[in-house]
Amino acid sequence: MSGIAVNHLSMRYKVPVREAGLQAALGSLFRRRYREVQAVQDISFSIEPGELVGFIGPNGAGKTTTLKMLSGILHPSGGTVRVQGFTPWSREVPFLRSIALIRGSQPIGGPTELTVLDSLRFQQTIYDVSVLDFQKNLAELTELLDLEQLLGRQVRALSLGERMRCGLALSLIYRPRVLFLDEPTLGLDVMAVGMMRRFIASYCRRTGATVLLTSHYMVDVETLCNRIILIDKGIIKYDGDLNGLTARLSPTKLLRVTISDSHNHDWQSYGELVELNGATAVLRLPREQVPGLTARLLAELEVSDLSVEEPPLESVIDQIYREGVL
Known part of the structure; x- marks a missing residue:
């Protein structure tokens, strides 16, 4: 059985509308007008246990609304969802104990007078975690998040980065x-972003957790996910692996070549020159021309290094958002 199974999921809601001005504001107190928003439109997908899937799209695409339905916060207008065999909006206790919705880099909450360990023990009580499981999970999270020196400190004495790490543990x-x-890396500095990515990857390897990740940072998706689901205006536009999306949308590849001699070369005769840094050149050329040009470069130049690269995912996704090519 799939870890997550979504079938024909839809979400509509009404939002109040009125014109600007005091008269319109007074009138809205007695007679409100609404317009209907279709946030999610008949989407279907499944995620196997242990998969780590990127769920991407522009602002307003329906990502967060979908996550809220999958976690049981919102009741959909139509369709069905099964997560770990449960219907999320039924909010059954075993379901709530099997999922976590983490929005942004949420810091540890609760009374700030408590120590970090006290806060974790309080969470243990809420989720009815056995002493043995609590000790095992605490040891694992302490190692992954480097919490050893923080467990005995009061929450109010923690820095923002420390509060973020402890919030993850909670x-x-x-x-x-x-x-x-x-958006687990939203607003974090470079060091914290790297820590977060490493933690997510390590946690998934150790626990076999099923993960659906949204992020506007394509490096997050490239680093962590082999599969992506792209949603736009409430509709799934693509569901597949990263390389498949790039190949589908970009007819070109990048050829990075480094030569061992110091002579100037007419790189333009080989293809479109994208970048030149000393003895290293980056050429853009149609995919079908890569094998032939590679052989030509090796025959004509003293090549010390050569690699073929896909265009950056960031540029491919930007093309989708701007041009709506899917």
Whole structure:
């Protein structure tokens, strides 16, 4: 059985509308007008247990609304969802103990007078985690998040980065089997972003958790996910592997070649020159021409290094958002 199974899921809601001005504001107190918003439109997909899938799209595409339905916060207008065999909006206790919705880099909450360990033990009580499981999970999270020196400190004494790490531990101390990660690296500095990516990858390897990750940072998706689901205006536009999306949308590849001699070369005769840095040139050329040009370069130049690269995912996704090519 799939970890997550979504069939013909839809979400519509009404939002109030009125014109600007005091008269319109007074009138809206007695007679409100609404317009209907179709946030999610008949989407279907499944995620196998242990998969880590990127769920991407522009602002307003329906990503967060979908995560809220999958985690049981919102009741959909239509369709069905099964997560770990449960219907999310039924909010059954075993379901709530099996998932975590982490929105942004949420810091540890609760009374700031408590120590980090006290906060984690309180979470243990709420989620009815056995002493043995709590100790095992705490040891694992302490190692992954480097919490050893923080457990005895009061929450109010923590820096923002420390609060973020402890917040992660608080969300995962009951070892959820499904993680919904909504922009987990948003607003973090470079060091914290790297830590977050490493943690997500390590946690998934160790626990076999099923993960649906949204992010506007394509490096997050490239680093962590082999599969992506792209949603736009509430409709799934693509569901597949990263290389498949790039090949579908970009007719070109990048050829990075480094030569061992110091002579100037007419790189334009080989293809479109994208970048030249000393003895290293980057050429853009049609995919079908890569094998022939590679052989030509090796025959005509003293090549010390050569690699073929896909265009950056960032540029491919930007093309989708701007041109709506899918």
